[in-house]
Amino acid sequence: MDVTIVGSGTVVPEGDRVCASYFVEEGALRMLLDCGPGSLHHLARFGLPWDTLSHLVLSHFHTDHLGGVPILFFALRYGLSTPRSEALTVLGPAGTAERFERLADAFGNYLRDPGFPVTIREIAPGEALELPGRVWLRAAKTRHTPESLAYRLDVGQASLGYTGDTGYDEELAAWFEGVDTLIAECSLPDELAMDAHLTPARVAALARRARPRRLVLTHVYPQLERETLPERIRDGGWGGETLVAMDGMRLVL
């Protein structure tokens, strides 16, 4: 499974980071996990196949995770020299289909009918779906918004966890147990801790329970110094491999 960090940023704009987006490739599966503003252009920048995505998976409906959807569909409808015919599957929490209807009302009918088949499949916490490439996708509830989900992708021995946006949750930490690579949000410093996001101490607690082989920190607000972040995770009691995500970073699982 090949994973590329497409967007490791937040709502606060930074020149070298766009909003939340991750590309996963395994066999015939070409998945975009969240589609924040800027992700389409970073897919192009990093030479990733934005035009032949097979799956778009959404964690929740905040604009920094969803706001790139209209331009992606606009590009798929009007930006290809050869029209696309392959189907696209959209997976997301309860309410995803209605959200697409509202986006289509606001932006245009190309979000309903981009010229190729689109299937919207809502996924519930606890559900597991088999995807192309023999990849299993599982969802779990996170503490963030009423609909927000975390995901886990498993193929053979390889596994990827993605927290989406979340506050600390013991059950979620246990759900990620044994995952190879865990992409975890780490939004704020411990002094600015809130229920809906993670801080270094809480990510460390999550990792102590989940025990990933590799921890990748993302969705880091500028209030949190990135250079010293792995150190703060160690201070929090997690000594495993810890990386800070950068747009364009590639991970092989």
Ligand SMILES: [Zn+2]
């Ligand atoms: Zn959010």
Ligand SMILES: [Zn+2]
């Ligand atoms: Zn976010």
